[in-house]
Amino acid sequence: xxxxxxxxxxxxxxxxxxxxxxxxxxxxxxxxxxxxxxxxxxxxxxxxxxxxxxxxxxxxxxxxxxxxxxxxxxxxxxxxxxxxxxxxxxxxxxxxxxxxxxxxxxxxxxxxxxxxxxxxxxxxxxxxxxxxxxxxxxxxxxxxxxxxxxxxxxxxxxxxxxxxxxxxxxxxxxxxxxxxxxxxxxxxxxxxxxxxxxxxxxxxxxxxxxxxxxxxxxxxxxxxxxxxxxxxxxxxxxxxxxxxxxxxxxxxxxxxxxxxxxxxxxxxxxxxxxxxxxxxxxxxxxxxxxxxxxxxxxxxxxxxxxxxxxxxxx
Amino acid sequence: xxxxxxxxxxxxxxxxxxxxxxxxxxxxxxxxxxxxxxxxxxxxxxxxxxxxxxxxxxxxxxxxxxxxxxxxxxxxxxxxxxxxxxxxxxxxxxxxxxxxxxxxxxxxxxxxxxxxxxxxxxxxxxxxxxxxxxxxxxxxxxxxxxxxxxxxxxxxxxxxxxxxxxxxxxxxxxxxxxxxxxxxxxxxxxxxxxxxxxxxxxxxxxxxxxxxxxxxxxxxxxxxxxxxxxxxxxxxxxxxxxxxxxxxxxxxxxxxxxxxxxxxxxxxxxxxxxxxxxxxxxxxxxxxxxxxxxxxxxxxxxxxxxxxxxxxxx
Numbered sequence: 001x002x003x004x005x006x007x008x009x010x011x012x013x014x015x016x017x018x019x020x021x022x023x024x025x026x027x028x029x030x031x032x033x034x035x036x037x038x039x040x041x042x043x044x045x046x047x048x049x050x051x052x053x054x055x056x057x058x059x060x061x062x063x064x065x066x067x068x069x070x071x072x073x074x075x076x077x078x079x080x081x082x083x084x085x086x087x088x089x090x091x092x093x094x095x096x097x098x099x100x101x102x103x104x105x106x107x108x109x110x111x112x113x114x115x116x117x118x119x120x121x122x123x124x125x126x127x128x129x130x131x132x133x134x135x136x137x138x139x140x141x142x143x144x145x146x147x148x149x150x151x152x153x154x155x156x157x158x159x160x161x162x163x164x165x166x167x168x169x170x171x172x173x174x175x176x177x178x179x180x181x182x183x184x185x186x187x188x189x190x191x192x193x194x195x196x197x198x199x200x201x202x203x204x205x206x207x208x209x210x211x212x213x214x215x216x217x218x219x220x221x222x223x224x225x226x227x228x229x230x231x232x233x234x235x236x237x238x239x240x241x242x243x244x245x246x247x248x249x250x251x252x253x254x255x256x257x258x259x260x261x262x263x264x265x266x267x268x269x270x271x272x273x274x275x276x277x278x279x280x281x282x283x284x285x286x287x288x289x290x291x292x293x294x295x296x297x298x299x300x301x302x303x304x305x306x307x308x309x310x311x312x313x314x
Numbered sequence: 315x316x317x318x319x320x321x322x323x324x325x326x327x328x329x330x331x332x333x334x335x336x337x338x339x340x341x342x343x344x345x346x347x348x349x350x351x352x353x354x355x356x357x358x359x360x361x362x363x364x365x366x367x368x369x370x371x372x373x374x375x376x377x378x379x380x381x382x383x384x385x386x387x388x389x390x391x392x393x394x395x396x397x398x399x400x401x402x403x404x405x406x407x408x409x410x411x412x413x414x415x416x417x418x419x420x421x422x423x424x425x426x427x428x429x430x431x432x433x434x435x436x437x438x439x440x441x442x443x444x445x446x447x448x449x450x451x452x453x454x455x456x457x458x459x460x461x462x463x464x465x466x467x468x469x470x471x472x473x474x475x476x477x478x479x480x481x482x483x484x485x486x487x488x489x490x491x492x493x494x495x496x497x498x499x500x501x502x503x504x505x506x507x508x509x510x511x512x513x514x515x516x517x518x519x520x521x522x523x524x525x526x527x528x529x530x531x532x533x534x535x536x537x538x539x540x541x542x543x544x545x546x547x548x549x550x551x552x553x554x555x556x557x558x559x560x561x562x563x564x565x566x567x568x569x570x571x572x573x574x575x576x577x578x579x580x581x582x583x584x585x586x587x588x589x590x591x592x593x594x595x596x597x598x599x600x601x602x603x604x605x606x607x608x609x610x611x612x613x614x615x616x617x618x619x620x621x622x623x624x625x626x627x628x
Contacts, residue, residue, distance in 0.1 A: 006437055009415055010401075013422050014432045020397040022433045030398070030433035032451075034348045042434055044449060046402035050441030083334040084344070087324075088360035088402075088447035101323055108327045118328045119336045119344035120358055123320055127364030128442030133402035135358060135449035137346075 027148050027225075028074045028209050029138065039145060041138040043074040049129030053187070057173050060099045062187040063132070064106030070212065071136035072114060073191035073254045077210040079146040079200020080138030082114055082193065087121035090131040106188075114193050144200035146208035146258070151226035153288035155206055155259035158269075158280045160192045163215055164240040167250025182240070191254040195276055199256065204264040211257050216248045216308045218257055219294060229289025234298050236283045248308050259286055341462050341539075342388045342523050343452065353459060355452040357388040363443030367501070371487050374413045376501040377446070378420025384526065385450035386428060387505035387568045391524040393460040393514020394452030396428055396507065401435035404445040420502075428507050458514035460522035460572070465540035467602035469520055469573035472583075472594045474506045477529055478554040481564025496554070505568040509590060513572060518582060522572040530562045530622045532571055533608060543603025548612050550597045562622050573600055 011025070024031040029041035047070070049055055053063050068085065075082040087107065091100055100123075111118060116136070169186025177183065191210065199205045207226055211218045215237070223230055239247035258280075260268055265282060273279045287295070296305045325339070338345040343355035361384070363369055367377050382399065389396040401421065405414055414437075425432060430450070483500025491497065505524065513519045521540055525532045529551070537544055553561035572594075574582055579596060587593045601609070610619045 006410070006414060010418055010432060013418055014425070017422075017426050017431050018429060020429070020431050022398055022431055025431075025433050030400070032354075032398075034354075040346075040348075040354070042398075042400060042449075042451070044400040044402050044435045044447070046404055046436045046438050046445070046447065048404045048438055048440050048445065051404075051439050084336055084346075084356075086344070086356060086358040086449055088358050090360055090362045090365070090445060096320070100320060104324055104327055108331075111328070112331050115331060115334070117331050117334050117336055117339075118324060119339050120356055122358050122360045122447070124360050124362055125365050126362050126443075126445075129440075131360070131362065131404060131440075131445040131447075133358070133360065133436070133445075133447030135356075135400055137356070 024147060028077045029080070031145060033142060037142050039140055039142045041075060041078045041080045041140060042135065043071060044133060044135045045071050045074065046131065046133040048131055055130065057178055058187045060102035061106035061109070064103035065110045065188045067132045067134050068107050068110035068116070069189055069191045070254065071134040072110065072116060072193050073210045073212070075136050075138035076191065076193040076196025077146070077208055077256060078138065078140060079144045079196060079208060080140035081197045082116045082136055082138045084117045084119045084137045085111065086135045087118060088133040089121070089123045090126035091123065092126045092129065095130055140200060146200055146205060148207055148209050148222045148225035151207035151222050151228050151259040151286045152261070153228055153286050154262055155286040156262050156265045156282050157219070157230060157232070157257070157259050157284040157286060158282050159211070159215065159238065160195060160256035160280050162238045162240050163211065163253050163255060164243055164247035164250045166252040167246050168240055168243070186252065189252060189254045192256045196256055198275060199258060202268060204261040204268060206259045206261065208256060208258040211253050211255050213251050214249045215257065216294070220292070222257070222259070223292040223294065227290055227292065229287040229291065229293045229295065230284055231287055231295045231297055232284035234296055234303070236281065238281045245308065338461060342391045343394070345459060347456060351456050353454055353456045355389060355392050355394045355454060355459070356449065357385060358447060358449045359385050359388065360445070360447040362445055369444065371492055372501045374416035375420035375423070378417035379424045379502045381446045381448050382421045382424035382430070383503055383505045384568065385448040386424065386430060386507050387524045387526070389450050389452035390505065390507045390510025391460070391522055391570060392452065392454060393458045393510060393522065394454035395511045396430045396450055396452045398431045398433045398451045399425065400449045401432060402447040403435070403437045404440035405437065406440045406443065409444055454514060460514055460519060462521055462523050462536045462539035465521035465536050465542050465573040465600045466575070467542055467600055468576055469600040470576050470579045470596050471533070471544060471546070471571070471573050471598040471600060472596050473525070473529065473552065474509060474570035474594050475592070476552045476554050477525065477567050477569060478557055478561035478564045480566040481560050482554055482557070500566065503566060503568045506570045510570055512589060513570065516582060518575040518578040520573045520575065522570060525567050525569050525571050527565045528563045529571065530608070534606070536571070536573070537606040537608065541604055541606065543601040543605065543607045543609065544598055545601055545609045545611055546598035548610055548617070550595065552595045559622065
């Protein structure tokens with residue numbers, strides 16, 4: 001069974017329970033409309049020792065910071081502003097005390113940067129490794145919510161920054177080079193939190209999500225949800241170390257992936273640059289393909305990359 | 315460092331970040347006021363293999379059901395109605411597939427009973443044991459919210475049902491008698507969800523919480539938060555197997571503990587009984603004691619029980 005197969009099982013099992021006003025179940029976040037024109041959005045992400053981090057190669061500060069980052073990234077990917085988190089932490093005996101306090105300092109460093117309050121949670125012992133689960137809550141004007149399902153044929157596809165650095169960092173760590181810049185970015189990634197909230201306010205931005213499992217895998221989610229296809233110009237992908245395969249398949253970059261009405265792309269990129277000091281990268285176009293296929297092109301020539309799969313945690 | 319010491323560290327670390335309109339941080343749930351007279355409440359609870367359950371002595375169905383129950387119990391203890399949960403699940407390879415599907419059936423059985431939608435979450439692999447973290451969301455009229463801090467001198471203290479069964483069940487399991495009724499209740503406890511929501515609507519109910527760590531420990535939370543003391547008549551405690559020490563110190567009963575203005579206790583008990591078919595138990599009185607001390611009495615005589623401590627997961 002794959003992760004997505006299991007999620008389908010869960011969805012089918014819960015189909016008979018009323019939605020209680022929630023929308024967007026299956027997107028980066030679940031959405032609960034509240035006052036007037038506002039909504040709250042919710043997401044949960046878990047980090048598991050041995051799967052998402054190694055205690056021997058990451059500091060507790062970095063693990064705490066990353067636990068906050070990956071969750072705030074999902075909030076921002078909806079166009080929302082993160083306002084609060086709840087933190088569940090299972091700690092083996094040797095991690096209680098100094099390790100846990102340093103974890104909290106890292107968690108706080110990211111939370112305070114974006115003004116996100118820790119409002120609840122649970123701490124417990126663990127007989128095995130460290131487990132972290134975070135629920136993040138965001139607030140957004142309903143009109144600004146960006147869903148995976150809103151990509152339109154003709155849209156330009158953009159990514160918010162360089163891809164593949166996290167995967168290079170992981171392979172640096174595994175090959176005994178834990179002090180490289182990429183390794184540090186893998187352990188403590190920077191998400192595009194303010195960028196996501198701002199892109200939410202831009203009407204010409206249609207679909208958005210963050211890239212956590214790899215461009216190939218995450219773009220496919222947008223295509224499937226929007227019932228469209230895509231052409232990607234591989235030479236335009238901002239690939240770390242010019243390694244395109246790694247940029248497409250590597251996970252945990254936490255850069256935004258979004259589609260924009262083509263006639264306002266130039267303006268959007270210019271305004272984004274004035275605001276944030278750098279530009280996002282146009283890498284392709286949404287197509288009217290109900291098979292939801294990604295067509296990879298290299299300098300205009302169609303190329304086949306059937307082995308370009310995303311990162312999986314199972 | 316104790317669990318509560320660590321929570322204090324977290325609170326101090328995050329004190330400088332604005333509350334973003336959240337209240338009640340440190341109660342059973344965090345509170346976010348929304349439309350007009352409403353609020354949302356949030357809680358997270360984690361269950362960890364080897365600490366909260368053993369895979370060899372609990373079915374995946376029971377573990378799934380209990381994961382939902384303990385979280386919905388915290389929502390109900392605020393006087394709120396649970397509306398949604400997010401579920402994070404870390405699964406070792408051998409639990410992917412049948413085990414996980416049976417877990418979801420158990421989780422669904424409790425969720426559907428109370429009409430609670432699963433709106434999000436995360437599934438991931440685990441290199442060690444099963445780890446479950448649930449965030450539950452509840453909805454409540456702001457006037458109906460019951461806090462730990464609202465107990466008043468003179469209030470009668472009530473518990474919602476028999477205490478100590480879960481602890482007896484755990485010791486049955488550990489001594490090779492896993493099929494007793496108490497053992498089944500330990501594995502798959504029943505929380506007072508509808509009772510909590512209804513008690514929320516009763517103005518004469520002042521403070522409320524659920525008993526998860528034991529009467530002794532949880533009553534102390536109410537006293538400390540309310541700056542009051544308590545006299546408990548130990549002979550009135552509804553103790554399973556007439557074992558009062560076990561009833562006071564055992565954890566995981568998930569019965570409600572609440573304080574009621576004394577002049578309406580009789581009416582409240584009668585109305586509760588008509589509605590739910592059984593009665594809660596008055597066990598003592600809130601006192602004006604700023605040392606927040608619990609005075610134990612046995613048939614009117616003061617007795618000392620300095621060793622009556624609650625259950626701890628560290």
